[in-house]
Amino acid sequence: MRYMITGASGQLGTHVLAALSARIPKADITALVRREDAASALAAQGYHTAIASYDDVDALTKAFDGIDRLLLISGSEVGQRARQHGNVVAAAKAAGVGFVAYTSLLQAHRSPMLLAAEHKATEEALAASGVPHALLRNGWYSENMLAGLDHALANGTMIGASGTGRYASAPRHDYAEAAAIVLAGGDHAGKIYELAGDASYTGAELAGMVAQASGKPVTYIDLPPTEYKAALVGAGIPDGFADVLVDSSVRAGEGWLDDRSKDLSRLLGHPTEPMAVTVRNAL
Template sequence: MSDNLARLLVTGASGQLGRLVLRNLLATVPPSRVVALVRTAAAGADFASQGVELRIGDYDRPESLEAAMAGIGRVLLISSNDLARRRAQHRAVIAAAQRAGVRFLAYTSVLHADRSPLGLAADHRDTEAALTGSGLDYALLRNGWYTENYFGALAPALAHGAVLGSSGQGRISAAPRADYAAAAAAVLAGGASVAGHVFELAGDSAFTMAEFAAELSRQTGKPVTYADLPKADYKSVLLGAGLPEPVAELVADSSEAARGDTLFDDSRTLSGLIGRPTVPLAESLAVALTVV
């Protein structure tokens, strides 16, 4: 079957990124070609009503994955958010794809995974190694930071007049999750020309955390500054706010790593894939502030 007729499966389809990918696919290909991998039928009921086939599968139940991929030509593996188990989960998906005869698999990795000092990059490097050694055609979607990563703390930042972090003057080339989803859909629905490609995906423009705080202040009319903290102190704040220890460590580690421009990229590969500029911080922030 040609790539123009192959069925397209999205794993993690009921998650935030997965749902956006499905929405983009349905705007460009017939629903009969789109398959959503979900844990329960209820999780994907709204897409089933649009003609998307649901396949039941679970990263933690490898035996469910091969059957879920039967007849599938191209797969998007959306990385798991289970910090303790995702290496094994990702490898289970790749192995199931091999057994099911999938021809192409795209994986959502992290920006510059091969050289990134981010603690979370190690899991992505492991998955990339498994994929590149699998014999499958593949593409690596190395996603930069989601702009939304910074919106969960808008309310306390406005309440206390401070954005907290450990990023110094590091530049962050963030883009909204929807922009990365559009790129993933384009690659999944694309032809053989994307096989073997490594896409370093990031926003067209970058900001420092001080610039983020200044934009937040500008849009709200409230004084907000950036308070740069040592990693340990920032992690303590996150723990005090109720984040679990592994999550607090990941957030603090990522913030500190950004100090060295780890989250910066000016290749404009993302906007090239989606055929338009990425949405800038000011526009995304304005939308986020409507619900704070």
């Protein structure tokens, strides 16, 4: 059996490689990356490697030759992902890949989040392809919530536009372990997993965790969306990405990043890492 992970040198992909290689021999795993230097680094660790961009269907089809089970990790180019993921799906079908797992978004089929549209389009492409597949609808990564940790500690504030909305986040390594479990085998074709942390928290509760762990006063300030965007742009965030972040925060306020299914911990066979632990680790 041959396994492949796309985006294998990325933030999630590296965790998936580690989790999968704990379950199956590295000799059976191929890491798909876009750059020669990334391929060389992973080859030195004992993985087979292949180089292809999500933009190149021919290169993808060649890379997928002989692959039985594929993990499609969603790309990072927001606005290009529906087309790029469609290329991956077409190449997987052409190469005869037997199973695809895809890292989607919580409730992607009905979520109003800006980020959801491309995931929904990818899910539809997979359904139309006829390739057996599973949807790993990942919730928010806990690391996303700590991107401004240095600023919070320096200024004593964390900002957002989510009000009292709750985030059921988990760290990347939990999502990666779940992806590795699904990819490694078992009856997952046709399954949809809504993956999120076991416990949820608000922006104010997160600020309290940071304050407790750091010993410094940190409070959460909820801003109107326009003011939140202005603050992000003022901090150097590109305008388009700031729109995505603001939308995500507002939608979290509406409940779209909360989830009580516990699909993730059931897949893992253990509880997800609590946010307070992630905060302590980050500090």
